[in-house]
Amino acid sequence: MRDYIRWAVSRFHQEQLFFGHGTDNAWDEARQLVLGALHLPFAIADSYLDCRLEDDEHAMLRDLLRQRIEQRVPTAYLLGEAWFCNLPFIVDERVLVPRSPIAELIDQHFAPWLADEPARILDLCTGSGCIGIACAYEFPEAEVVLADLSFDALEVANQNIERHELGERVYTVQGDGFAELPGQRFDLIVSNPPYVDAEDFADMPAEYQHEPEMGLACGEDGLDLVRRMLAEAADHLNERGVLIVEVGNSQVHVEALYPEVDFTWLEFERGGHGVFLLPAKLCREHQALFKQRLNG
Known part of the structure; x- marks a missing residue:
């Protein structure tokens, strides 16, 4: 997970993505997308970031990151969820x-x-x-x-x-x-x-x-x-x-x-x-x- 977050931050900066749908920087955006896609909390302990992923999780993350970068789809739509007042909401x-x-x-x-x-x-x-x-x-x-x-x-x-x-x-x-x-x-x-x-x-x-x-x-x-x-x-x-x-x-x-x-x-x-x-x-x-x- 750590590698996906690091790679995403680099690519988000390289492609000059816009952050304004829940985050305001590349690091938080990458962490939200990667951890959210894996149904893990944003504040997860750092040690979990070194856990290995299953093949289907690799494929899913690559697809979501591609959509975020190439199609500029907001992370909330990719996850189908956004948080407001510390409450989760379905969004599309x-x-x-x-x-x-x-x-x-x-x-x-x-x-x-x-x-x-x-x-x-x-x-x-x-x-x-x-x-x-x-x-x-x-x-x-x-x-x-x-x-x-x-x-x-x-x-x-x-x-x-x-x-x-x-x-x-x-x-x-x-x-x-x-x-x-x-x-x-x-x-x-x-x-x-x-x-x-x-x-x-x-x-x-x-x-x-x-x-x-x-x-x-x-x-x-x-x-x-x-x-x-x-x-x-x-x-x-x-x-x-x-x-x-x-x-x-x-x-x-x-x-x-x-x-x-x-x-x-x-x-x-x-x-x-x-x-x-x-x-x-x-x-x-x-x-x-x-x-x-x-x-x-």
Whole structure:
């Protein structure tokens, strides 16, 4: 195993792979791929790295490393699994690879932003379901709705609900934004929607081409869906509810479009940016403005 990891690191550097789907360097990427493929923990004792491999394991590793290097397939897709909030999730090319900085907020119980324990949580644009399912672990009494436009994504989310045995209080809803949630209100709405603007999408590394485009790109400024979410959020938040949305590099577009709105831009110790928070009160106060600017 040690030889495969060393060889992979060299080749990853030589081929200038991009790391951004769970790791940020060649060593961690190689270790994750080799050990993950062999169903071994990332933190395995160093002595195990000298264990000999079976012939079929050699063949499997060579094939996976070839796909990672030649086809630029993200490691999570090659393994069929990604970790988020220290929880394993099934992933494939129907959903984005989990990597949102919102994980840090979940780990912190969304402190100090939530006034009370949320009874109902909405993970809008859920993809694999990782954010909502992680929230279900953090708030064991809450009902959690995982909503997405993509049937394919929700198939993966349902697999993850089953994997984590949360079917009694976590369920999926297929629809465009809030369209299939009429009259429903939540204490926490959290979303990692598509937000990549046209310029950034055109410049993304090859690894991102394996992810579903509808989970990444969303119009010229990346805010086609975010504008609609802001216009409708007040109708779906309880009185003391909170809206949290990741917009990444499109933060500049949000600030330019709504200079009157006092967004709280959250900071992260573990890296990440472009996540705003709006309490229900501000969603209501600015709803007319949000609706007015629906078309940019």
